[in-house]
Amino acid sequence: MSRGFVKEDDQEEIPIVPPRADLPEGVTNYVTQIGMDELLKEKQSLIDEKENLKVTTESDRRIAVNHINAKLQLLQNRINTAKIIDIDQQPKDEVRFGARLTLKIGNNPKLQHYQIVGVDEANIAKGKISFISPLAKVLISKKVGEKAALKIGKEERVFEIVDIA
Incomplete structure (x- = not known):
């Protein structure tokens, strides 16, 4: 179906999520243990935020969940690629x-x-x-x-x- 025949109200807002701090392609994602703990705390905070959304419409809920999921995806990538360096x-x-x-x-x-x-x-x-x-x-x-x-x-x-x- 052509986009010309879609009602404006049916359009889902695409979440714009700012990128995380720059880490050039191919550079190892080194973190301290404190840094990893902060990443995990941030992840839990986003999960809690998603579970406790206070929105009035289903459309607003979908938009908010999509935004949080996009942030979680970027964050999870950082967590998955992190290499903890024991500073001691x-x-x-x-x-x-x-x-x-x-x-x-x-x-x-x-x-x-x-x-x-x-x-x-x-x-x-x-x-x-x-x-x-x-x-x-x-x-x-x-x-x-x-x-x-x-x-x-x-x-x-x-x-x-x-x-x-």
């Missing part, structure tokens, strides 16, 4: 996935604290940077006292590793 087994003398870093940035006397984590757990406001971020890439394998430079726009910023935990 990582070397303590060099920057690796899961490391908590204290950095001196340029001439700024104030020290900054970051942890290198998976893409889904990255949150700069909490000092968590993704292992695929440019900053993490230049810091990986460095040791205390070493410096790494990162070109930011026209400026080159130097990061000195003060401590690794």
